[in-house]
Amino acid sequence: MNDSLTAETIRFPGHDGDEIEAYLARPQGETRRGGVVVIHHMPGYDRGSKEMVRRFAELGYDAICPNLFYREAPGAAPDDAAAAGRAAGGVPDARLIGDVAAAAAQLRALPTSNGKTGVIGHCSGGRQSVLAACHLDLDAAVDCYGAFVTGTPPEGFPLKVSNIVDQLPGLRAPLLGLFGADDSFPGPEQVAELEQILTAHGKDFEFHSYAGAGHAFFSTDRPSYNVAAANDGWERIAAFFDKHLGA
Template identity: 75%
Template sequence: MTASATDSLTATTIHLTGHDGADVEAYLARPHGDQARGGVVVIHHLPGYDRATKEIVRRFAELGYDAICPNLYSREAPGADPSDAAATARAQGGIPDERLVADVATAAAYLRGLSTSNGRVGVIGYCSGGRQSVLAACHLDLDAAVDCYGAFVTGEPPEGFPLKVTNLVDQLPDLRAPLLGLFGAEDKAPSPEHVRELEEILTRLGKPHELHSYDDAGHAFFAVDRPAYRVAAANDGWERIAAFFERHLGA
């Protein structure tokens, strides 16, 4: 059975135990019913574990998936306002890659442990979460990955960049899941050149992928609460995401 849209769902805050024993807050949304379905791990953007991200989690539940978003800043600033927590994490250089992978693994295992799971789990991330979605798919057995304008999958961070990140070029040979990438042609990080480099690498490696760029969009074009929002690009992007996950996360 593939995912089916529904307007009947439940959403709640839960707590996961991280690989290091830490308490990790997470937002879970599930459609009503006991039919088998796939799961989606949502990786929030750098502004944090905020209302806009929780709306995205609920949207995936409306599309028929069990969806969860771990608060990546639970350790740095438990219970803090999302913007304050993000500032704290940024000041510390961001989230270490190893910990991100472990937190996504914990969230994916939680989804696969639900009685409604069909065993398939995808991951999606926005902004910094886009890079982290690709990172997770290079290290974990996931069934699909979506990168929404994640910077530094390719390309080098500029000198003085506040986050301690490297590109993922050397890790792309280990990509384990089909990848959907959605980008703005007016973006600078990732730039169109970075997207072309990613396309060339994935093609050379024989990795299943679909990359799409929107001429009228820059960074954060999915963000309905920001001036960067672009209706046409976001609507088309959501259609592509829905079709991609239905293809790869259906039973």
């Protein structure tokens, strides 16, 4: 644990060379370390997402969160940017992969990088974390209750999103999945389907489901926050990244 850190907003070229905004936090010191790309949830590039970036810096990683809605609403408040992102149907998968690739490259270009980079996402970001790990050379991925990795969005769902079952055979990184047993998206049956697919393809993964926890149990500022599940989840995330990123 390193309580001394720096944090700043930066801009860099994302997918297709578009300039995007990101929040970068780094521990002080020149120790070689892994990096973590944090994919924000559907509510956007908000305070909670930035707090998570700083927490990974405290754990000893260089960490970055790209603002996935920057193109739709540059400079807008998180709520307004998230609304613009939803109105556009969400972040296209190809753009997401490109932005995460660029964010990972930013981390690996830092003089403190040990060359290893992981990705983590919550809610929509959980699905996007798995998606990125199916297409990019990452060293670890964490899916926190990501909806529609498997399963089908309900009729009238506002986002242009589909499952990524056809892409799961290409998963390139060890995967940690953390889920609420009382969640509906993903529900236990969708988590079970994901487990079956990954097992059938010989993938390296570990899943944990928490009884009494619903969606967004990591979100400290929402009624869904579940202290026991979140605390255990953070311990598992720390151990998982320590194993695969070498903090």
